[in-house]
Amino acid sequence: xxxxxxxxxxxxxxxxxxxxxxxxxxxLVVKPAQLFDVLKALRDEHDFHMLFELTxxxxxKYPKATDRFGVVYGLLNIxxxxxxxxxxxxxxxxxxIRSAFTLWKGADWLEREVYDMYGIVFEGHPDLRRILMPExxxxxxxxxxxxxxxxxxxxxxxxxxxxxS
Amino acid sequence: MPLEALQTLxxxxxxxxxxxxxxxPQHPATHTTLRLILTLDGETVIKAVPDIGYLHSGxxxxxxxxxxxxxxTIVDRMNYISPIANEIAWHxxxxxxxxxxLTPRCKYIRTILGELSRISDHLLCxxxxxxxxxxxxxxxxGFYQREVLYDIFExxxxxxxxxxxxxxxxxxxxxxxxxxxQVRAFVKEFPKTHADMCRxxxxxxxxxxxxxxxxxxxxxxxxxxGCTGPVARASGVVRDVRKDEPxxxxxxxxxxxxxxxxxxxDCYTRYLVRMEEMLESLKIIDAAIExxxxxxxxxxxxxxxxxxxxxxxxxxxxxxIQHFELVMPNRQWTPPVDEVYGCTESPNGELGFYIxxxxxxxxxxxxxRPPSYIHFATxxxxxxxxxxxxxxxxxxxxxxxxxxxxR
Numbered sequence: 180x181x182x183x184x185x186x187x188x189x190x191x192x193x194x195x196x197x198x199x200x201x202x203x204x205x206x207l208v209v210k211p212a213q214l215f216d217v218l219k220a221l222r223d224e225h226d227f228h229m230l231f232e233l234t235x236x237x238x239x240k241y242p243k244a245t246d247r248f249g250v251v252y253g254l255l256n257i258x259x260x261x262x263x264x265x266x267x268x269x270x271x272x273x274x275x276i277r278s279a280f281t282l283w284k285g286a287d288w289l290e291r292e293v294y295d296m297y298g299i300v301f302e303g304h305p306d307l308r309r310i311l312m313p314e315x316x317x318x319x320x321x322x323x324x325x326x327x328x329x330x331x332x333x334x335x336x337x338x339x340x341x342x343x344s
Numbered sequence: 345m346p347l348e349a350l351q352t353l354x355x356x357x358x359x360x361x362x363x364x365x366x367x368x369p370q371h372p373a374t375h376t377t378l379r380l381i382l383t384l385d386g387e388t389v390i391k392a393v394p395d396i397g398y399l400h401s402g403x404x405x406x407x408x409x410x411x412x413x414x415x416x417t418i419v420d421r422m423n424y425i426s427p428i429a430n431e432i433a434w435h436x437x438x439x440x441x442x443x444x445x446l447t448p449r450c451k452y453i454r455t456i457l458g459e460l461s462r463i464s465d466h467l468l469c470x471x472x473x474x475x476x477x478x479x480x481x482x483x484x485x486g487f488y489q490r491e492v493l494y495d496i497f498e499x500x501x502x503x504x505x506x507x508x509x510x511x512x513x514x515x516x517x518x519x520x521x522x523x524x525x526q527v528r529a530f531v532k533e534f535p536k537t538h539a540d541m542c543r544x545x546x547x548x549x550x551x552x553x554x555x556x557x558x559x560x561x562x563x564x565x566x567x568x569x570g571c572t573g574p575v576a577r578a579s580g581v582v583r584d585v586r587k588d589e590p591x592x593x594x595x596x597x598x599x600x601x602x603x604x605x606x607x608x609x610d611c612y613t614r615y616l617v618r619m620e621e622m623l624e625s626l627k628i629i630d631a632a633i634e635x636x637x638x639x640x641x642x643x644x645x646x647x648x649x650x651x652x653x654x655x656x657x658x659x660x661x662x663x664x665i666q667h668f669e670l671v672m673p674n675r676q677w678t679p680p681v682d683e684v685y686g687c688t689e690s691p692n693g694e695l696g697f698y699i700x701x702x703x704x705x706x707x708x709x710x711x712x713r714p715p716s717y718i719h720f721a722t723x724x725x726x727x728x729x730x731x732x733x734x735x736x737x738x739x740x741x742x743x744x745x746x747x748x749x750x751r
Contacts, residue, residue, distance in 0.1 A: 201682045202440055203589075228567050232685065236700050236709040242681060251698065253685060253713075257567055257581065260588040264685065285570035288721040296404075311397040311750055320405060327409050 181261055185225050193217055206264040214267045215277040218252060222282050227254035227263060230279065233289035235297045239323040246270055248297060252279065269299060278304040296321035361385055365732070369398045373476050373736040376746030378720075380735065387731050392724045399750040407710030411676055412438045412512050415710065420506040422712065422748040425468050426461035428497065429690040431510040436591060437686030437697035438707075442679045444513050444649055448637040451593040453519055454510065456527065456632045457500075458592070458688070459625040463534070464493045465691030465743070466574075466618040473615060473740035474545055477554045482544045489530075489537045496526045512677065513649040514642030527633045531626060538622060545615070555612035559726040559738035562609060569725070570718050573693025575742060578617045579609035585689035592688075596635075597628050611741035649677060676705025685713075692716060692743055716748040 182205050189196050189207065193216065197208045209217045221227045232253030238244035246268035254263045269276065278301035279286040290301040291310040298319040301307060309316060316332070318325050367380040374380075377398040383391040403422065407415050412435075419434040420427040432454050439446065446454075471486030494504045499522050501507035509516050545551050561571070566579040576583060584603040586594045604620040606613040642650040645663075651670055652663035669675040681703040687696030693715030700709035719742045726738050 201680075201684055202443075204683070204685055206683075229570055231570050231572070231694065232696065232698065232713050234698055234711045234713075236683075236711075240702075241700075241708060242702055251683075253698075257583060260583075262685075283570070284565070284568045285718065285721065288717065289570075292717075309397075311400040313397070320402065327405060 181259065182263070185221070185263070188224070189217060189220060192220065203262075204264055205262070206266050208266045208268075211267045211269055211276050214265070215279065215282075217265060218254075218279055218282055221254055221263065221265070226256050226258060227261075228257055229255040230283035230285050230289070231255045231262075232264075233279070233286060233293065235293045235299060235321075237297060237321065237323045248274065248299060250276065250293065250299060274298060275300045275302050277302050278307075280304055295319075298322070362390070367735060373739060374746075375472060375739075376744070376749075378744065378746050378749065380723075382732065382735070384732060387733075389727050389730055389732055389735065392727045392735075394720060394723055396720065396746075397750055399746045401751070403751040404710055404712065407707055409706065411673070411705045412707070415707070416510060417506065417508045420508055422714065422751060423465070423690065423692060423695075423716070423745045424505065424747055425745055426465035426691045427506050428457045428509060429461040429465070429688070430695065431508065432458050432592070433686070433688040433690055433695040434697055435510045435512060436688050437684060437699050438512055438679075440686040441682070441684045441699050441701055442512070442649065442677060444643055444647065446513070446592075447640055447643060448593070449518075449639050450514050450641045450643075452632050452636050453515060453641065455593040455597075456629050456636075457497075457509070459629045459632075460493055460496060460527070460530075462625045462691040463622050464490050466622050469691075469740070469743040470541065470545075470615055470618050473555075473611070473737070474551065476736040476740045477551060479545060479548065479551060482541045485537050485540050485544070489534055492526075492530055492533070496523065496530065499523055499526060511642075511650065513647065514640075518641045524633060524636070527629065531630050531633070534626060535623070538619070542619060546619075552612065554734075554737050555615060555741070556610055557608075558611045558730060558734050559741060560608070560610045561722060561726055563607075565722070565725060566609070569722050571693070571722060572718070573689065573691070573715055574604075574614060574617045574621060575693060575719050575722070577603065577605045578613040580605060580607045585687055585694055589687075593632060594628075597631055600631055601625075601628050611737050614741040673705070678703060678705075687713065690715060692745070692748070693719065712748075712751060714748045714751060716743070716745050717751075720744050720749055 186198055193213050195210045199206045235248055235250045237248055248269040250267050252265040278290055290304055293299050294307055295309045295311055363384040365382045365384055367382055368374045369377045369379040379395040381393040382389050403418050406418050416431050419430045422430050467486035467490050471483035475483040497507045498504045500519050501509040561579045563580040566576045566581050582605050587603055601624040604617050606617055645652050652666050656663035657667045679701045683700045685696055685698045687694050695715055696713035698711040699707050702708040
């Protein structure tokens with residue numbers, strides 16, 4: 180199978196690559212330091228030309244979790260239709276990984292959303308600003324320690340009066 | 345503020361030529377709430393910075409609080425032009441997580457509804473694209489047929505806009521004869537409207553000049569930016585989840601429908617691809633409604649995934665216990681503790697859900713892969729160098745639904 184050959188080539192190059200599978204989702208779990216090189220190898224050598232998904236999850240309350248954040252990259256090979264998920268784990272205080280913007284332009288907004296929701300910093304991103312939340316927002320709303328109903332931001336929202344505007 | 349992003353532009357006397365124009369957040373041509381900061385040189389757009397988030401309402405956070413069946417009401421409100429397509433995508437991922445195999449009847453009904461909502465979505469997109477460019481009639485013809493579709497959704501679920509019709513392992517209700525009659529009538533009537541719209545727009549000189557060679561998305565850029573659906577197919581990316589990774593009943597219709605592709609990648613091509621896709625959808629609907637399998641719509645009640653029949657709940661203790669177990673927040677389903685990504689071909693493109701499950705009936709993380717979000721990121725690349733009046737043409741051809749964009 181194609182996935183097995185990808186894993187063999189990657190394991191020869193990078194020491195700490197592990198794999199897992201669930202239904203048709205095939206995952207490569209890598210260390211954050213190697214992430215960029217693994218993604219680059221997947222794009223250049225294995226033709227994964229599309230980054231169709233980039234997201235994160237906060238494993239604070241997850242059963243038996245050892246790491247705080249997981250960042251997931253979903254890659255698609257347009258020719259064969261094969262999908263691979265690359266996953267990496269991050270822990271506080273070092274929530275920095277290298278941006279994949281130089282590999283795929285599509286990473287631009289996806290990385291901004293992950294930064295906005297989880298506070299994970301993508302080093303080398305050309306324009307890392309909040310995208311969905313207001314600029315002045317201080318928390319990261321999809322973190323598990325952020326309450327569902329917020330911390331009263333809605334009631335303390337600065338209202339602009341007609342005279343000020 | 346986002347205006348900082350504009351500071352890279354030329355300084356000194358050259359800067360005085362440039363205008364900054366705020367397009368939105370309230371503007372009729374944005375259809376919903378989104379903002380563009382345009383830098384203009386005369387009437388030419390030299391830079392566009394989208395500013396989104398005006399409709400952000402924390403859907404993904406709610407997905408971590410509501411159970412698999414409750415969240416379907418929220419999913420409805422993402423792409424509210426084709427709500428059933430979202431419901432199908434959500435429950436497709438949930439069922440993939442739990443390993444539930446649907447009954448043939450349920451698969452067929454979901455396929456029909458998915459294709460009906462594709463037609464509904466494409467009618468709005470093509471109609472509104474024409475409306476923005478001044479062609480009112482085609483829009484009204486399209487909306488008449490959308491009204492017919494809303495009647496069908498109302499028949500099956502009782503609601504027009506947000507049917508919340510799918511459930512884990514099945515559907516809210518089985519469909520009746522009314523539904524079959526209405527769908528048959530629609531299949532018969534719709535080609536006329538389609539032909540009318542084509543006659544009004546396909547060779548309309550104004551429409552052609554406003555859309556041809558405007559907002560060209562090259563194949564390389566479409567792949568690089570992660571575009572899917574009609575936007576990518578209009579640029580020559582031959583990719584359709586229905587063909588490449590068949591789900592629901594699409595495996596039965598593989599030889600029946602074609603993947604509509606084109607190469608130019610401009611606004612007009614995106615319009616044409618959408619128009620042709622509606623006819624392909626109609627073929628699937630026609631075949632599926634005539635071959636609708638009999639039998640139950642829900643999976644076997646012993647799988648503990650679906651609610652038992654109402655009469656059974658009243659009359660037997662086992663069914664009552666099962667109903668109770670599915671309703672109580674501390675019991676419900678017991679999916680595997682794992683993560684899954686499931687995707688479907690929604691009208692706008694690949695709509696996927698990445699679900700992280702901690703073994704309870706509530707998703708630990710319910711991430712949406714929204715096609716509108718990814719397509720809107722292409723906007724600055726598409727509009728660069730075009731006139732300000734082309735902004736509405738490009739926006740209309742991408743079919744940005746702000747509720748899905750911001751979630």
